Amino acid sequence: MKKWFVNTYFILFLLLLFSAMDVFVGSISLFENTYSVNTILLEIRIPKTLTAVASGGILALCGLVLQIIFRNPLAGPYVLGISSAACLFTAIGIMSIGVFYLEFWSQFQTTTLSVIGAFVGLLIILLVLKITEQITVILLVGLLLSQLYSAILGILSYLSTEQSLKLYTLWTMGSIQNTTLYQALFLVIVSGLAFLIMLRYIKFLMSYLVGDELPQLMGMKSSKLKKQLLVIVAVLVGIVTAYCGPIAFVGMSIPILVRVLQSDANIKKWIVHSFLYGSLSLTLTDVINQIFFNGSVPLNILISIWGVPLMIWVFIKYLRVV
C-alpha cells in the first residue's frame, strides 16, 4: 500500500511536471516578450494542456470500465464501435455544415451530434447484449459495426466536396488544441465528475470482477448498474470525441498498462492510475510534439509512434495474464 502511494505521487508529480512543461514550451518563447504572454497562455497553452489532461483521463477511465464490464482487455471505446459511431455522426455534421448551418447552433453542433452518435453506437451494443451475453460475440459485433460505420463514412466522403473532406480528414487525426479556454474548463469539470462517478461504482465493479453472481448475492441489480455505467461511458466518449476527434491508443492501452503494472485487483487504484496515466500520456505527447516537431505532427500519429512500441515492451517484460 505504501509503495502504491509512492507510485501515485510520483506519477502525479510527473503529470504536473509535464503539464508545466506543456504550458511553457511552444513555438513562441515566453521570455522574449514578443507577444503578450497572457494571451498566449490563456488562449492557447492553458486550454491545450487542460484538454490533454482531462480528455486523456476520461478516455482511459472509459476504457478501464469497458474492459471490466466486458471482461476483455480488447474492449475499449474504439473496439465497441462507440467512437466510430460518434465519428460518423460528427462527420455528417461537418460535411453538411453548408447545408443546414445555423449560427447559434454551431457551437453545440459537433458536441451534440457526437454524443448522439456515441449513444446510437452504444444502443446497438446494448441490443446485442440483450440477445446474447457472450462477451466474444459482443466484441466481434462491435468490431464489425466499427467497420460498417467506416464504410458509411467512406460513402459520405465519396460524395462530399473536397473542402469538407479535408476538414473531416483533419478532424480524424485527433487534436487537443482546438478548444477554447471555456471548453477546456468544461472538459476538466466533466473529467472530475467522471472520476467521482466512477468511484461510486467501485463496489459494483469490484464484485463484478469476481463473477456475475456476486453482485446479485450482494443485493445489487447487476444488469441495471451495468447499463448505467455504459450510458455514462457513451456520454463521456461522445464529449471527448466532439472536442478532440477520435483519439487512438489511450482508451485501450492505458487501462491494460495499469492492470499489468498493478497486479492486485484493487479497482480504486486502477481508477486513479488509469486517469493519471491517461492524462500523462496525452500531455507527454504534446510536450514531445512541441519540443521536437514545433507542434506540427497530428496527435494520433505521434502517440502511436511512441506509445505502441512502449506498450509492446511492457507486455513482453511483464508477461502475465492480462
Next chain:
Amino acid sequence: MYFKWYFNWIIVVVFLMSCQQKDKTKNFFNNPSTLQLKYAKHFGIQEKEKIKYLFVTENFKDTSWIKLDKHYQKIAALGTIPVFQMYLLNSLEYLVAIDDIRYYCLDSIYKLYSAKKIIEVQPNLQWNYELLLFADPDILITYSNLKENTQLQHILMNHQIQHLVYLDYLEETPLARAEWIKAIGALIGKDSLANQIFEDIEKRYIELKQITENTTNRPNVLTEVMYGDVWYIAGKNSYIAQLISDAGGKYIFDFHDYNNSRPYSFEYVLKYAQDADVWINFHQFRSLQELQTAFSKYRLFKPFQTQRCFNNNKIQNQFGFNDYYESGICLPYKILEDLIKILHPELLPNKKEFYYYYQLPEK
C-alpha cells in the same frame, strides 16, 4: 371546416415566406451600389453609407461582409492563389503568414520565408495558433469558412482579425477565378492596379479565344485519371470544361449538367471516352510507363496508344506541388495558350514552348 381555414392560412404564410427569401437572395447583386464584376459571382464590393464592403457568398443566401474602411497591411493568406495574386499586385510586403511553405512554387515566397518575414501557421495541416497570434494579422484568408473550429473563431474574434473565405474555386470560368485579384486589390487598397492587371489578363484571354472561335475541327478531350477506384468527372459548367471549349476542343462529358466533380466508374469513362483524341491532366504521373504501372487498363484509351497525352506539371517545386494551380489559375491565358497549342498547333505557329504542359514521354 376549421381545419380548412387553418390550412389556407398556412399556405398563405408559407407562400409569403418563400417570396421574401427569393428577394433576399437577389438584392445584393442587383443593388446599384454594387461594383459591377464581369465574371465572378461569389464576391462583390458594395458601398453602404459611404463605406465600402467586400462580400463573399457561397450559396447566394448567406454572405459574409468585410469592412473596407482601411487598407489591410498585415495579411495572413493561407492559399497559393491569394498569395500569387498579392505577388501580381506587387504587395508581398503585406504578407505576414502562409499555411505551409511546401505548397508554394514562387521564389519570392521562399526568400521572404528564409528572411523570416513570413511564417507558417498551418504546417502539416496542423494549426499553430501561437504563431498566428505572433504574426498578428489584420485579416486571415482561408479557403473554407472554418466555422466548426471554435478555437480559431474565438481567437479571430478576440483579436479583431477579419476573416475572408476565398471561394474562387466555386467560380465556373477561368476569367471569373482570375477576377478574384480584385478582392485582394480592394483589401490592400490597390483597386485600380488590380483592375488594370485583370483587364490585361482578360484581353489576352479573349484574344486567344478568338483564334479558335471559328474552328470546325474540335478534338475530343478526356481529362484526369482515376483516384483509387473512382474517376472524378467535372461537369459541363466547370473550369476545365470552359477552358477546353475556349481552346477549340470538345469536352467529352459536356452533357453532364453540373458544375462540380462527381465520381464515376472506369467502365463508364471508357464507354464515352475510348476514342478521345487528346488526354490531359494526369496529376503526378510523368510518363506513359508510370501511368501503365499504376493501372494497366489506361492503355485501352486511344490517346494512350497515339501518345496524345499531356500533363500540366511541367513546373513543380521540390515537394511536388504544381505551379499550374498557383500561377496558372491566376493567369489563365497561359493555360489557354498551352491548350490551343495542344489541340490546334497550326493556329499558334510562333509558340515554341509550353508554360505548364508537356507531352508524356514513353518512359
